[in-house]
Amino acid sequence: TNFNAFDIISLSSGFDLSGLFEDN
């Protein structure tokens, strides 16, 4: 595999903060 673990981890939706700015 050519991926490192952090490449994979950084795909998490938990890091996408754009939801904070959308209507609640």
Added chain:
Amino acid sequence: MGCFQSTAKRRQHPGYEDPVHLASQTAFSVSEVEALFELFKSISGSVIDDGLINKEEFQLALFKNTRKENLFANRIFDLFDVKKRGVIDFGDFVRALNVFHPNFPMEEKIDFSFKLYDMDNTGFIERKEVKQMLIALLSESEMRLSDETIETILDKTFSDADVNQDGKIDRAEWENFVSRNPSLMKIMTLPYLKDITTTFPSFVFHSEVDDI
């Protein structure tokens, strides 16, 4: 314009800080800090209207439901919660978002990302932590990898990142590793923070800010 709230009432919010002061500490303008306060009010009042964001409200804002447990969102929340009270006040909220601003110094972004992955706060990113995060991500995305493949990915990662081969990644090794893998820092910059008042007009509309 919009729904008016007096400055005196705003000051009743725990952690409310003068926007001019917050703007002077961050890459945000005064009007952007004012707009962020409108956003903060909306999120902090979504479950318990106490002027503070708890973990449930943070998850609700991110995912639009409170049942989606996410290790990484929890970790981001923990780092936003600077005072370690289990809640985020307005000052913490603005200063933490500032870390993700395109103009925030890369050196400090690297520092934040290191803390993000150092889940046990030992000063090192340990193999067991990386394995835990990897398994959490695979579970989140419903991907299945054999244990052997996971160990191979960890072996490769640590042979690249852990220069002194002591089984854990220290701060200097992390900086060196991300400088060779700059894509890893993409999550630390939210380009739209440079222009929040036009990118996300829905919450700005209710602000009383005049200069936007």
